[in-house]
Amino acid sequence: MSGAPAGFAEFVSARYPALVRYGALLTGDRGHGEDLAQDALVKTYRAWRRLHPRGDPEAYTRQVMVRAAWRAGRRLWRFELPAAVLPDRPAGGDFAESQSTTEVVLAALRALPAGQRVVLVLRYWAGLSEQEIAAQLGCSTGTVKSRASRAITALRRADGPLADAFTPAGRRHAAAQPSE
Amino acid sequence: MERIRDLLDEAVGELEPSDPDPVAGVMRRGRAVRARRAAVAGVVAAVLVGGGVAGGWRMAAEEPRPAAGDGWVAPHVVDGVVVAGALELPVPDGWRVVVADEAAPCEKLERTILLVMPGQGGCQKAPVEMRRAVSGGIGGVLFGPVAPEELGGGPFTSLASLTLRGGEPAWLVNGVGSQEPDLRPYEGDDYLSLLLPWSETIIGLRMDGAAKKEIVDSMRSDPSRAGVLALPENASSVSLTLPDDTGRIRAAGRIGSDDPTTAAAVLRLLRGQTDVVGDADACAGPEQLNARLVLRGAGSYTVIISLGERCQEAVSSAGGRVRLSDATVAELKRLFGIATVVAK
Structure with a gap:
């Protein structure tokens, strides 16, 4: 060009x-x-x-x-997109079947504060160590640890959109069965 | 946490960009940014020319520096603020900004920030002068170790460090090579020379102590070089200048070594320091004594270590700032064969 x-x-x-x-x-x-x-x-x-x-x-x-x-x-x-609360959890059934994974995961990421989201992506997607992230972002490893921990906690929240993703498969399927 | 990675992978794995011609998109965007900046620069220049500004400005460069080979950015003015690398110095009310002109008569410009561009020396003087720090190689040879022939047998001082608001380190280089410690930068009317290693900028202040402090306190910074210490890949020689408890550097506190084993051990020790001090947590202040470590390899790097219980941190001229434990400082001394340095 x-x-x-x-x-x-x-x-x-x-x-x-x-x-x-x-x-x-x-x-x-x-x-x-x-x-x-x-x-x-x-x-x-x-x-x-x-x-x-x-x-x-x-x-x-x-x-x-x-x-x-x-x-x-x-x-x-x-x-930055304002998102005061986590998006609605997809209605029942298997996580992967209920909604496009892309939509659900991106919505969950969007609901996180920017700092937590960046640390989460660097730590768990890019696979960087806490020290490497701290070096890249110019912050302390303590900051990295706390942001990562808060991000994970938010994503695992029982009523959060990714709760099912953190639930062991057996429990997930059992929970999806209608009670007798 | 493999599940998180899988989810993130799955979320974007199929995602396709919407722009079918990203190269053209990027070029268009670049042109738009340039046009916007030119328009803003025009407005800024018009305002500043009214206040007596001469010379041309470059707009702020927001991108971080590539790890090596990144150049110095000329000081420029944006919205009434002088920007030099990561430093921002608001132009005080009633002051003006002037670019040094070699052809101008020798005069002292009042209430002026003088920007001295490379190759544009001249003899104008101003209360605040900004110029590029001399850099002689990769990582910035901002100043070297004190060579024995320069010492003349007398004690030589350490230097003082400041942390500007926002986290940019600043080194007071007046005292380097002088006979007396200069750990009170805001006392007296002497010329104060402040070196910003990460922004590769030297700021000279010619004013009384209170005014100096006011200017330094008004500085803001948004550095991008924090992290682990940037160091040469290999070092062929290392030298350490370590003050006694009065700030003077005596013979026992000046050690150099060309021994590759020692140099490698020093590098290893520094590379092992991963307790990164973020910009918001940096705390080195002028009341602390500092050790000066110079590593020469493919380029020379200066590491200033602020000593003391409260805030013991090391800053590399090429970037990076880490907290050091007493044990690390002791190990550094041991590597240089320094047992203790005491005042006599």
Whole structure:
């Protein structure tokens, strides 16, 4: 594409879908996730001379995304969607059958404060250690631990949308059976 | 917690972007950002020119720095605030911002923040001056170890550290290489030189002590370099300057080593420090004594260790800030063969 420096178009074309998915997790919304990814890629574009060919543009882009999402916990952020309460728990039956997993999980993520959501995604999806997350976010490991713990607690809440996901399969099926 | 990962994977696994041409989308967005910034810059410049500003500004760069090779960002003005890296200095009421001009006559500009761009020295002076910190390599050789030939046999001081509001570390470099400790930055009318290693910026303050404190207290920062200490991959030499309890650095407190085993052990010790101090928790203050550690490898890195029971933390010039235990400091001394450093 005209105007794009060498290698940039190829990088975006190849990694864009993965970055949008990452953005969706960090924001809890597919549209805002795509916005987040595009905004980060603008910054990657501006830093491209320093990132290509010897740098790691994807790591840089993800870092920009994480920091933008993390900052949402500290100030009003245009990607942040207000959600005072967790969305309704899907009505009975198997979790996977009741509603699109994408919708339920993204809604549950969206209901978390931004800081908790970012830590949750980094810890349990990206698989980073608490120390690595603290280093990336510039906070203490104590902050990481507490945010992760609160996020998990919120997701496991008995009346939360993901409660069934934390329930052992046997109990889940038993609970779904009508009583005699 | 595998279930969480599976759920998250499942949630976005099938998700497809809606933009069919993301490259064009990103380019469009970039152009829109530039246009917005140019419009804002025009307004800011118009306001500031009215107040006596000269020179061109760059708008704030919000993106974090790539881990290596990221350059210095020239100080610029946004909405009445001078931005230099992670530092924000509100322009005091009635003050102006001027870009240094080599061709300008030698004069002391009153109520002025003077921005000295690289290669634009000149002889203008101002109560507040901002310039790029000299950096000679990867990670920033902000200042080196005190070489024995520079010492002249006398005691040399440590330096003082500040933590600006928001968490940016600032090092008072007046005292480096001088004979007397300079741990009271806001006393006297002397020129105060404040080095912001993460923003690669030096701020010079020429004013009385109270005014200096007022300016420093007005500074805000939003650093992006906290985390574990950024260190060279390998170090060929290490040196430590450690003050006695009066702040003076005597011969027993100045140790250098080219021994690869020692250098590797020091690196290992520092890399093992993972108790990251977040920006909000940083606490190094000018009342503390500091040890200065310089590691030379592919580039040189300075690590300043603020000593004491209350707030013992290490900051690397290239980024990162961690809390150190007494045991770690003791181990560092042991690696350098320093038993105790006492005043005499």
